[in-house]
Amino acid sequence: MAETIRLDINGTERTLQAAPDDSLLSVLRGALGLTAAHFGCGTAQCGACNVLVDGQAVASCDTPLWAATGKQIVTLEGLGTPDQPHPLQQAFIAEQAMQCGYCISGIIISAAALLEKKPDPTEAEVRAALDRNLCRCGAHNRIVRAILRAAREGAPA
Amino acid sequence: MSTGPGLGYHIVEGAAAPLPGSLQTNPRLSQWLKFRPEGIVEVFSGKVEIGQGILTAIAQIVADELDVDLARVRMVPASTAASPNEGVTSGSLSIQHSGAALRFACAEARALHLDAAAQRLGVPVSNLSVSDGTIAGPGNLRTSYWELAGENLLERDATAKVAPKRPDRRALAGHATPRLDIPDKVFGRPRFIQDLRLEGMLHGRVLKPPSPGAQLTALDESAAKSIPGVVAVVRDGSFAGVVAETETGAAAALKKLSAAASWEPGDALPDESNLRAWIKSQPVETTPISERASGTGATVARTLRREYSRPYVAHASMAPSCAVAQWSRDGVRVWTHSQGVYNLRADLALVFTLPPERIVVEHMEGAGCYGQNGADDVALDAALLARAVEGRPVSLLWSRADEMAWAPLGAAQAVDIEADLDAQGEIVAWRHDVWGNGHVSRPGRGKAPTLLTATQLAKPFPRVIAANPPLAGGGGSERNATPSYNFPSWTITNHRLLTMPLRTSSLRTLGAFANVFAIESFMDEMAAERGEDPVAFRLRHLEDPRARAVVEAAARRAGWSSWKKSDGRGHGVAFSRYKGFGAYCAVVAEVEGEADIRVRRLVIAVDVGEVVNPDGVENQMEGGAVQAASWTLKEAVRFDRTRITSDSWETYPILAFSEVPAVEVEIIDRPEEKSLGAGEAAHGPVAGAIANAVHEALGVRVRDLPITRERLISAMA
Numbered sequence: 058m059a060e061t062i063r064l065d066i067n068g069t070e071r072t073l074q075a076a077p078d079d080s081l082l083s084v085l086r087g088a089l090g091l092t093a094a095h096f097g098c099g100t101a102q103c104g105a106c107n108v109l110v111d112g113q114a115v116a117s118c119d120t121p122l123w124a125a126t127g128k129q130i131v132t133l134e135g136l137g138t139p140d141q142p143h144p145l146q147q148a149f150i151a152e153q154a155m156q157c158g159y160c161i162s163g164i165i166i167s168a169a170a171l172l173e174k175k176p177d178p179t180e181a182e183v184r185a186a187l188d189r190n191l192c193r194c195g196a197h198n199r200i201v202r203a204i205l206r207a208a209r210e211g212a213p214a
Numbered sequence: 215m216s217t218g219p220g221l222g223y224h225i226v227e228g229a230a231a232p233l234p235g236s237l238q239t240n241p242r243l244s245q246w247l248k249f250r251p252e253g254i255v256e257v258f259s260g261k262v263e264i265g266q267g268i269l270t271a272i273a274q275i276v277a278d279e280l281d282v283d284l285a286r287v288r289m290v291p292a293s294t295a296a297s298p299n300e301g302v303t304s305g306s307l308s309i310q311h312s313g314a315a316l317r318f319a320c321a322e323a324r325a326l327h328l329d330a331a332a333q334r335l336g337v338p339v340s341n342l343s344v345s346d347g348t349i350a351g352p353g354n355l356r357t358s359y360w361e362l363a364g365e366n367l368l369e370r371d372a373t374a375k376v377a378p379k380r381p382d383r384r385a386l387a388g389h390a391t392p393r394l395d396i397p398d399k400v401f402g403r404p405r406f407i408q409d410l411r412l413e414g415m416l417h418g419r420v421l422k423p424p425s426p427g428a429q430l431t432a433l434d435e436s437a438a439k440s441i442p443g444v445v446a447v448v449r450d451g452s453f454a455g456v457v458a459e460t461e462t463g464a465a466a467a468l469k470k471l472s473a474a475a476s477w478e479p480g481d482a483l484p485d486e487s488n489l490r491a492w493i494k495s496q497p498v499e500t501t502p503i504s505e506r507a508s509g510t511g512a513t514v515a516r517t518l519r520r521e522y523s524r525p526y527v528a529h530a531s532m533a534p535s536c537a538v539a540q541w542s543r544d545g546v547r548v549w550t551h552s553q554g555v556y557n558l559r560a561d562l563a564l565v566f567t568l569p570p571e572r573i574v575v576e577h578m579e580g581a582g583c584y585g586q587n588g589a590d591d592v593a594l595d596a597a598l599l600a601r602a603v604e605g606r607p608v609s610l611l612w613s614r615a616d617e618m619a620w621a622p623l624g625a626a627q628a629v630d631i632e633a634d635l636d637a638q639g640e641i642v643a644w645r646h647d648v649w650g651n652g653h654v655s656r657p658g659r660g661k662a663p664t665l666l667t668a669t670q671l672a673k674p675f676p677r678v679i680a681a682n683p684p685l686a687g688g689g690g691s692e693r694n695a696t697p698s699y700n701f702p703s704w705t706i707t708n709h710r711l712l713t714m715p716l717r718t719s720s721l722r723t724l725g726a727f728a729n730v731f732a733i734e735s736f737m738d739e740m741a742a743e744r745g746e747d748p749v750a751f752r753l754r755h756l757e758d759p760r761a762r763a764v765v766e767a768a769a770r771r772a773g774w775s776s777w778k779k780s781d782g783r784g785h786g787v788a789f790s791r792y793k794g795f796g797a798y799c800a801v802v803a804e805v806e807g808e809a810d811i812r813v814r815r816l817v818i819a820v821d822v823g824e825v826v827n828p829d830g831v832e833n834q835m836e837g838g839a840v841q842a843a844s845w846t847l848k849e850a851v852r853f854d855r856t857r858i859t860s861d862s863w864e865t866y867p868i869l870a871f872s873e874v875p876a877v878e879v880e881i882i883d884r885p886e887e888k889s890l891g892a893g894e895a896a897h898g899p900v901a902g903a904i905a906n907a908v909h910e911a912l913g914v915r916v917r918d919l920p921i922t923r924e925r926l927i928s929a930m931a
Contacts, residue, residue, distance in 0.1 A: 076462075083462045092409035093402025097532055098614040102863040105532055133402035146400045153392060153829055156837050157265025157582035158399035159406060159532045187871040191863060193532045194265055194582040195840030197874040199833065 062122050066091070067135025081125045082106045082117035085132060093133035093162045097191070104190030107163035108132050114163075114170035133162040136169060144211035145169055145204065154203035156194030164190045168204045177208055223325040223339070224377040233374050235314030236260065240298035243326075243368040246319040247276070249359045253347065255280065256288045259316065260300025261308040262553060263291075263395060265582035266893055267830040268308045270393045274386040274826060275313050279320035279378055280359070281344035284386060289394065293576040294559050302554035302656060304585070304720060305688065306796065306891020309826060313889065321378040326367045331357045381824060381885040388885065390829035395579070407551050407578035408536045408611060415538070416445055418599040418610035419468035420455035422620055423670070425857040426715065427480020430454060430670075434474035438467040446602040447471065451672035455599050457608055482855045483715050490523040490918060493628045493649045498709035503685065504696040508703035512642045514634040520739060522631070522732035524919040525850035526716055527624035528866055533581035534617040535588030539600035540607035545572030546597055551580025552589045557658025564663045565594060565675070584841070585720040588612055588621035590657050591666035598667065615861040620666060623851055624721025625651040625680065627691060629732035639744045641755075644704040646695050646733070651711045652680030653690035653724040666717070680718045682710060682725075688793035694726035694898060697733055698791045699755035716853070722838075723894045726792060727845065728919075730898025731905060734788035735917065738906040748787050748906065749774055756789070760821050760884075764800040765789050767819035767880050772802035779910075782806050786906025788899040797822045797895035798882075801839070803875075803903035805911055809923045813843050813875040813904055820879065820895055823887035834892040835879045842900035844869035848920055 059074045066089065073088045085091045085108070094117050097105030101116035108117045109131035117125075137143030145165050148154070155161045164187060171178060171186040178186070183204050192200065232238055240246070240260070248256045257276050263269045269289040277284045290296065300311055324344065331349040332339045334357055342351050347359045381388065398405040423430070430452040438447050438456055443463035448455050456471060458464035484492040538549040545568055552558040555575040563570045575593075583589060596610035612620070627650035634643035655664040655678055662668075668675040682690025689695075692708040741751035749769045756762050769775070769787065777785050789800040798821040804814045816839050825831050848867050852860045860866035901919065909915050914929045 079462050083460075087460055087462065090411065091402075092404045092406075092411075095406070095408060095533065096611065097534075098863055100614070100862065103532065133400075137401070139397065139401060142401075149400045150392065150396055153396060153833065155265075155396065155399060156267075156833060157532070157579070158396065159265075159581035161399050162402055165400065181872075184872040184874075190871065191532065191868060192871075193530060193584075193841070193868065195837030195844075195874075196833070197840055197869075197871050198836060198877055201871070 062126060064125060064130060065128065066130045067132060075122055077123040078121050080118050081108070081120040081122060081130070084122065085117060091132050091134050095159055095162055097160070103160070104163040104167060105160050107166040107190065109166055109170060112170060112173055114167040133165055136165065143169065144207040145172070148203040148207035148210065152199050152203035152206060154196060154199040156196050160190060160192045164192070164200055168207070172208055180205060223321065223328060225375055233372055234318045236298060236300045236311045237315040237318060237372045237374060240300070240315070241371040243319050243323060243370060243372050245298045246316055247323060247368065249363040251360050251363050253360045254286050254288050255282060255359065256290050257316065258290050258297045259312045260292050260298045261303045261312040262577045263579050264303060264553065266834060267393050267827065268303070269395065270391060271309060271826045271830055272313055272316055273394060274391050275317050276320050278384040278386050279317055280324050280347065282347040282359070284391065286347060291577045292555050293574065294555050295574045295576070297555070299556045302557055304553055306792070306893045309889045309891065313826065317378045318374045319372055322372055322374070322376040323368055325376040327359055327362050330362050330365060330367055387826045388824070388828070391827055405579055406533065407538065407549055407580050408533055410538055410549060410578060410609065412538065412607040415607045415609055416457050416459060416603060417461040417464045418455055418457045418596060418608045419464040420453070420595045420599070420610065420612070420616070421468060421471050421475060422616050423452060424477050425480050426483070426717070428452070429478045430475060431478050432476040433471070435471065437470035437474055441467040441470060448599050448602045450598060451674060452670040453598060453667050455595065457599050457603055479856060481715065483853050485855070486853055489525060489626055490521065490628045493523070493626060493711065497712045498649065499712060501708045501710070503689070503692045503706040503708050504704065506704045508643060512636040514642060515637040517632055517634050518740065518743065519630065519632040520736055520917060522629040522728065522735060522917045524627050524728040524731065526626045527721055527845055527849050528618055528851050528860065529584050529587040529621055529624070529721055530866060530868060531581045531583055531587045531617065534612040534614055535592040535621065536580065536609065536611045537593040537596035538607050538609045539593070539596040541600050541604045546600070547574045547576070548593050548597055549576050549578050550589060550593045551578060551583070552593060553583065553586065554656065554658060557656060558590050558593055559658070561590070561657035561663035561665050562594065562597060565665065565668050566597070584722040585624065586622050586656055588617050591621065594665040594667050618861045618866055619858040622655060622717050622719030625653055625691065625718040627725060627728040629728055631732055631736045633736070633740060641701050641740065642703065644697065644701045646704070646706045647709065648691050648695050648725060648729060649709040649711065650691045650725065651714050651718040652682045653718065653720055654683050655680040655717065655719040677714070679712060679714045688796070689725070691725040693724045693793060694729045694790055696794055698758070698761060698794065700757050701755070716858070723897045726790070726894065727842070727897045727901060730788070730790040731901040731919065734790070734899065734902025735905050735915070738786065738909065739915065752787070752789055760798050761789065761791060763882055764798045764819040764821050767882060768800035768802050768817055771819065771878060771880050772817035774802060782808055782911055784907040784909065784911030786903045786910060788902030788906060790898045792895045797890040797892060799895040799899050801896065801899040801903040803900065803907040805904060805907040807911065809926065811847055811908055811921055812873065813847070815876045815878070816843065816900060816903070817878045818880065818896055819882060820892065821882040821884060822890045822892045822895070824885050824889045825881060825883045826889060828881060831881055831892045832879045835896050836877045838893060838896035839877050839900050840869065840874055842897040843875060843904065846901045846904045846920060848922065850920055
């Protein structure tokens with residue numbers, strides 16, 4: 058049943074009424090109105106809903122709220138803005154690294170987690186880090202190029 | 215982006231020809247564009263963005279022809295309330311249909327405004343120039359499209375008498391231009407229909423049957439209704455669903471509803487273990503497709519015959535389909551990611567027995583669809599749910615399993631090819647037979663709706679068996695069944711299934727994927743019979759210089775002739791001209807592997823005529839190639855005798871990042887040739903090239919897709 062839940066989202070504490078078993082994705086997209094993380098499968102198989110939880114890319118569809126409280130959660134909205142873009146956001150624009158773009162939010166998040174740990178990854182490391190993110194349009198190689206560009210051109214803010 | 219004095223416009227002389235592109239059916243200029251006093255031009259295209267970058271390519275054309283900055287162009291999403299009816303966004307035709315219409319409409323709009331400016335300023339048109347929408351004459355004489363917006367110069371039918379700019383005078387078309395939609399997507403701003411949030415919006419979930427054709431015999435709604443926040447439980451025949459204040463509430467209520475439903479199963483599904491035999495044993499409608507009479511008089515020394523097949527393939531969009539619907543006393547408004555807003559409206563009108571004008575269908579972007587996914591079906595579901603809560607919008611998102619198992623599938627196909635060879639092993643006759651379900655059950659084309667749930671209502675509509683589009687437009691099952699090679703004679707025949715246990719509709723390339731896979735595999739088998747190089751063998755049978763050019767370019771770029779053979783590695787080539795009259799594409803694939811095949815590299819040469827956005831073409835080719843590699847190596851919709859079992863990413867795997875090959879694209883730009891779509895050119899050739907490369911690597915010929923470990927083993931046996 059609903060309880061008061063406190064979440065640290067994009068550097069701001071948010072308080073809401075929800076059941077501890079509700080998924081993080083459902084409150085991000087619902088009560089909090091943060092729609093960048095997308096629903097793709099609901100079973101952590103596609104990566105479209107990935108967000109950073111204490112720096113790790115995790116599937117928010119499969120993360121209950123009780124597991125997210127007390128942790129720093131970052132969504133694509135919190136990664137950067139047009140005025141202060143994250144290097145990955147700049148690089149994805151420079152490389153036109155998508156077709157439909159539905160998967161891109163989760164992919165940028167996975168890439169951000171990778172670059173935090175490994176600022177200068179090899180192409181194989183980038184591909185391995187994205188193996189739990191699916192893309193159906195076939196934009197994979199552009200996406201990999203964008204991530205390598207971001208690694209070259211700027212350390213994450 | 216300006217034209218100097220003396221380059222006013224050029225009138226095309228001559229008798230009235232049909233209007234270009236979609237102007238034929240939507241001639242009024244004001245249907246296409248409107249200048250706004252605040253300095254923008256609104257553009258109404260009936261084509262929709264499905265991740266292919268079409269809106270950007272069209273905006274480029276508009277900016278070029280009008281001489282305005284791209285930033286002033288507002289692409290208005292397609293809507294039955296405002297847009298020209300351009301049918302469906304499919305078949306790689308958007309540049310030909312909408313691009314051509316807008317190119318001529320804008321050229322004429324520019325001329326009309328120049329004429330008006332000339333009158334207003336009192337100078338001849340030849341003394342005027344246009345720069346970013348400002349029309350300038352000698353000295354300080356100035357006016358603009360924006361100033362002239364009030365004169366309603368576009369309230370007239372197009373004549374197409376004003377010639378568009380020559381390709382070399384276009385500032386944007388032909389150059390890579392950043393896509394207009396990408397910034398929203400990298401900053402996570404709401405852009406997709408799944409992100410739409412309307413005032414008072416409710417959330418729905420629907421109960422899909424346990425198997426195709428199953429009947430809902432009993433439903434206890436009480437447990438679902440007891441979930442807090444549930445606003446309605448809806449049932450109509452075998453359709454059932456819930457509406458709740460939140461998505462979480464709707465999901466919880468659906469679980470209760472599902473547990474309280476009793477079903478009577480539908481008809482048994484085919485045995486998937488011998489799909490090719492099943493396809494060829496069904497009742498069919500047989501149609502001759504193409505016949506070329508023999509001219510050689512050569513004696514047939516022997517006949518070579520091979521059988522190929524492809525399985526059912528899922529669209530498997532990254533997003534489950536979604537729609538939002540809102541009823542009022544007057545009718546219903548639907549937001550959809552359908553590829554054809556007017557077509558969807560027509561079927562909704564049939565289901566709800568409403569005049570079409572009481573239904574407004576508006577497009578919003580969804581995930582890439584690659585054909586008819588669940589977009590249209592979910593729109594009917596949403597409208598059925600929303601009818602129970604008149605006044606409030608209802609957003610309905612299908613589940614992953616709904617999308618995988620209930621969206622239409624790409625039809626499975628069997629292909630037999632036979633060639634008669636003379637004593638020298640030269641082809642003297644060629645026969646190609648293709649069997650499979652039709653490739654189109656799109657809405658808006660018949661007397662009965664084709665939407666999934668229409669067959670499940672208390673007053674059900676009959677199930678529509680998928681048909682094939684006309685051959686003149688490229689056909690369906692028979693697409694690319696007629697070879698592009700100069701064989702002296704051939705007989706091409708299509709057998710469309712009249713049963714449809716698994717629902718099929720348009721998936722990218724329709725029948726071309728299987729037909730090209732079969733033809734190009736067979737071409738390699740025949741080259742091998744003769745001991746001839748596969749590239750040389752193809753070139754010897756190709757006369758069209760544009761066809762030869764892509765084969766030569768791909769071979770050169772891939773280093774075909776300097777390939778070093780080694781164990782477990784192979785390369786292969788394939789070619790097709792999409793639909794027989796579309797884009798030319800040749801592919802060289804390099805693979806390695808033993809039990810599991812890995813594609814290392816795909817080298818593609820393509821000729822799409824005039825290129826509007828080179829980066830857009832490259833992106834479409836790369837994407838098509840990767841998707842085709844995934845279909846070729848991995849994809850088959852699995853089912854048992856009652857249900858589709860491929861209902862998740864685990865049971866329907868696609869190519870992952872670490873499995874994706876390097877893709878190189880060489881574009882042969884032909885600015886003087888008509889633009890041809892790029893989105894479907896690569897699929898067939900990629901499948902053929904991979905199959906041929908696998909044969910070189912392992913000495914095994916896999917003729918039933920996909921080329922999985924199991925298929926390799928059974929082909930070795």
